[in-house]
Amino acid sequence: MLSFVIRRLGTMALTMLCLTMIVFFLINLEPNLKKLAISQTEMHTSAEQLEGWLANHGYRQNFFVRYGQWLGVLPKQPVTDPTTGKPAQRFTFCNDPVVPTFSGVIEGDFGCSTKFKATVASKLFPALGATGILMFWVLAVMVPISLLIGILAGMREGSRTDRVLSVASIASTATPEYVSGVIFTVIFASWLGWLNGSAASASQGITFYNFTLPVMTLAIYGIGYIARMTRASMVEVMTQQYIRTARLKGLSFGSVVVKHALRNALIAPFTVIMLQFPWLLTGVVIVEVMFRYQGFGYTLVEAAGNNDIDLLLGCSLVSVFIVLITQLISDVGYAFLNPRIRVQ
Amino acid sequence: MQVEYISAVNVVLGVLSRFWPVWIALVIVMGASFAYKKKLALYGQLFDSGVGIVGVGICLFWLFTAIFASTISPFDPLAQVPIMKDVLPGGIEPQSGLVYLFGGDKLARDVFSRMVYGSQIVLIIAPAATGFALMVGITLGLPAGYYGGKIDTVLSFLANLVLAFPVILLFYLLVTPGIMDTPIPYALAGVFFLFPIIFFSVLFWTRYKNRPDRIYILLGLTLVIGGWIYLGLVFDKDPLHIVHIDPNQLNIFVAVVFASSPGVFRIVRGLTMDIKTRDYVAAAQTRGESPWYIMLWEILPNARGPLIVDACLRIGYTTILLGTLGYFGLGLAPESPDWGTAIKDASRLLRSFIHPALPPTIALMSFVLGLNLLADSLREQSMKD
Numbered sequence: 140m141l142s143f144v145i146r147r148l149g150t151m152a153l154t155m156l157c158l159t160m161i162v163f164f165l166i167n168l169e170p171n172l173k174k175l176a177i178s179q180t181e182m183h184t185s186a187e188q189l190e191g192w193l194a195n196h197g198y199r200q201n202f203f204v205r206y207g208q209w210l211g212v213l214p215k216q217p218v219t220d221p222t223t224g225k226p227a228q229r230f231t232f233c234n235d236p237v238v239p240t241f242s243g244v245i246e247g248d249f250g251c252s253t254k255f256k257a258t259v260a261s262k263l264f265p266a267l268g269a270t271g272i273l274m275f276w277v278l279a280v281m282v283p284i285s286l287l288i289g290i291l292a293g294m295r296e297g298s299r300t301d302r303v304l305s306v307a308s309i310a311s312t313a314t315p316e317y318v319s320g321v322i323f324t325v326i327f328a329s330w331l332g333w334l335n336g337s338a339a340s341a342s343q344g345i346t347f348y349n350f351t352l353p354v355m356t357l358a359i360y361g362i363g364y365i366a367r368m369t370r371a372s373m374v375e376v377m378t379q380q381y382i383r384t385a386r387l388k389g390l391s392f393g394s395v396v397v398k399h400a401l402r403n404a405l406i407a408p409f410t411v412i413m414l415q416f417p418w419l420l421t422g423v424v425i426v427e428v429m430f431r432y433q434g435f436g437y438t439l440v441e442a443a444g445n446n447d448i449d450l451l452l453g454c455s456l457v458s459v460f461i462v463l464i465t466q467l468i469s470d471v472g473y474a475f476l477n478p479r480i481r482v483q
Numbered sequence: 484m485q486v487e488y489i490s491a492v493n494v495v496l497g498v499l500s501r502f503w504p505v506w507i508a509l510v511i512v513m514g515a516s517f518a519y520k521k522k523l524a525l526y527g528q529l530f531d532s533g534v535g536i537v538g539v540g541i542c543l544f545w546l547f548t549a550i551f552a553s554t555i556s557p558f559d560p561l562a563q564v565p566i567m568k569d570v571l572p573g574g575i576e577p578q579s580g581l582v583y584l585f586g587g588d589k590l591a592r593d594v595f596s597r598m599v600y601g602s603q604i605v606l607i608i609a610p611a612a613t614g615f616a617l618m619v620g621i622t623l624g625l626p627a628g629y630y631g632g633k634i635d636t637v638l639s640f641l642a643n644l645v646l647a648f649p650v651i652l653l654f655y656l657l658v659t660p661g662i663m664d665t666p667i668p669y670a671l672a673g674v675f676f677l678f679p680i681i682f683f684s685v686l687f688w689t690r691y692k693n694r695p696d697r698i699y700i701l702l703g704l705t706l707v708i709g710g711w712i713y714l715g716l717v718f719d720k721d722p723l724h725i726v727h728i729d730p731n732q733l734n735i736f737v738a739v740v741f742a743s744s745p746g747v748f749r750i751v752r753g754l755t756m757d758i759k760t761r762d763y764v765a766a767a768q769t770r771g772e773s774p775w776y777i778m779l780w781e782i783l784p785n786a787r788g789p790l791i792v793d794a795c796l797r798i799g800y801t802t803i804l805l806g807t808l809g810y811f812g813l814g815l816a817p818e819s820p821d822w823g824t825a826i827k828d829a830s831r832l833l834r835s836f837i838h839p840a841l842p843p844t845i846a847l848m849s850f851v852l853g854l855n856l857l858a859d860s861l862r863e864q865s866m867k868d
Contacts, residue, residue, distance in 0.1 A: 150640075154643065154644055154647055157644055158644060158647060161644075162656065165656040165657070165667075168662065168665055168667075169665065170662065170665065173661075305859075306856075309852065309855045309856060309859055313848055313851035315806060317826055317827075317830070318826070318848050321826060321840045322841075324833050325833065329833060329834065417646075417647075417649055420651070421649055425651075425807065428811075429830060436651075439652065439655075443652075451655075459648070462649065463647055466647075
């Protein structure tokens with residue numbers, strides 16, 4: 140088991156290295172750098188001045204050198220002030236060092252956000268916290284509801300309950316966040332006026348009034364998927380010999396479902412819930428933009444829209460890390476929950 | 484000047500009557516399918532269940548809407564009639580006397596016509612992108628599952644690399660206006676569009692290599708048609724100027740294929756690993772068939788059930804992806820009538836007007852729902868066998 144986890148962690152590190160390098164390459168394409176230089180200098184700057192800005196802020200160094208600096212395996216060089224010729228801070232608003240230092244992701248320095256004029260860490264981690272709260276409520280709503288739907292549907296395959304719930308879960312998987320968000324806003328905010336169509340005020344304090352719509356919107360897409368997986372797993376378990384034995388022993392249907400079937404039927408949904416995180420990540424971006432909630436997704440869109448290199452790299456590092464770590468947890472957890480695999 | 488309105492009942496009747504070519508086509512196709520369902524194998528079996536009928540019906544409805552879009556829509560999707568700005572459903576356009584059935588949006592365009600034309604964009608890009616993703620996934624997934632070992636390790640690592648990318652981040656990186664100045668989208672297109680040509684060439688070669696009368700015709704056709712489309716799509720140098728794609732559409736297309744082919748790869752790989760242990764594969768190996776013959780003519784046909792189901796779900800998923808792209812304003816032109824862009828435009832103004840938001844959302848939802856129902860009933864039918 141331990142060697143399996145270590146091997147997986149090794150693959151994970153390699154994957155993250157490859158992915159960040161790809162992201163680094165794509166963000167640093169020539170048109171993107173041009174856009175960054177234009178947005179960071181004053182209006183009507185000549186092409187030479189733009190080029191000068193890029194060179195002066197270290198964007199013209201060798202690709203691998205810059206990647207190494209970002210990673211923290213090569214020292215970050217201070218820029219040279221063109222007027223005095225002395226080393227100067229690269230970005231004054233981030234308090235960059237004036238002497239060459241190893242200061243990259245490995246050392247815990249995520250760099251400097253050019254859009255927000257602050258360090259990436261000071262921007263990214265509060266946003267992650269805000270998204271964490273959103274995610275907590277989404278999972279708290281999504282998991283119990285979807286498991287309940289799945290179990291009720293899978294308990295008696297082919298019954299009327301099963302048909303109705305199955306079609307309902309198919310419908311929910313056909314409703315992406317930007318569709319359900321609009322429909323819910325129309326019904327609950329514009330029409331009934333019960334809920335707030337914007338979650339901008341949720342940064343100050345979460346209330347039922349401003350937080351229900353984002354949570355609902357985000358949960359609905361996942362509910363259908365998890366419910367269908369739970370149903371499939373439940374249906375399979377209900378056809379097993381030991382369920383028949385338990386029924387023939389004279390146990391009631393309810394106690395067979397709760398005591399014998401449930402435990403085994405919930406192994407597969409666990410994996411599915413874990414693998415749902417990457418999907419939730421896309422959903423988070425849509426929902427946070429739609430309801431103006433200042434979380435991780437909102438930051439990602441701001442970073443991508445303004446070509447904020449370090450911030451976008453930080454965002455991608457975090458999201459890739461989340462995807463990979465949930466994959467690892469789902470594999471390890473699956474092996475842990477399923478005795479047949481654990482013994483091997 | 485005041486805009487006059489027709490009543491809600493007349494709006495409903497108007498919408499139903501605008502769709503007349505679709506109803507006729509639907510009646511003909513559904514009627515024919517019912518009459519001959521015994522002879523239509525898997526497709527015919529779909530008509531045994533209510534879910535299947537509804538699924539086929541919705542999918543065909545949007546297919547015919549896309550085909551007859553110019554007949555159905557009363558207005559040009561880009562035409563702006565200033566007086567009709569933000570008009571409510573049922574407003575009569577004074578000049579032509581035609582009705583803005585679902586009202587006008589903030590740029591005074593007809594919401595109904597835009598919804599109808601939006602279906603064209605979705606129904607061209609989504610199935611085509613899924614088709615290419617299938618080709619890429621199959622061509623790479625078969626050897627990975629069949630040979631295993633190093634090929635499998637490398638290809639699986641690459642697939643997992645792409646799958647570990649959150650889709651939205653991938654799109655923000657791959658579908659930006661700036662990237663069209665670089666050769667990256669064209670290089671990716673050059674690689675992806677090569678796969679169908681390779682696939683069909685190998686397919687025909689392994690089967691007919693000892694039958695010169697067939698092989699030359701089939702290979703020649705593949706190379707000529709494939710090469711022609713390839714030239715048109717990747718280099719935009721189609722000598723006849725028939726095959727043409729806008730650079731930003733190519734960019735979207737490539738990004739969507741890129742995002743969804745690893746999923747196909749994983750499924751094909753899993754299926755191949757399962758099927759290669761069967762007796763008929765062992766029999767083919769004993770006969771001395773070449774590995775690619777076994778993969779393409781023994782394993783692939785037996786994996787078709789799950790693949791068809793997956794393809795249906797994937798078209799739906801691609802539709803959702805296209806909507807996401809439109810919602811974030813990536814790739815598609817800002818005035819494009821596709822559903823995602825329409826939802827983005829309308830959702831910003833929900834506080835004042837809700838009518839421009841509902842048609843595209845319901846259209847997108849119903850189309851994806853139709854595909855999901857279709858996939859579900861296909862899965863059920865193929866399990867019965």
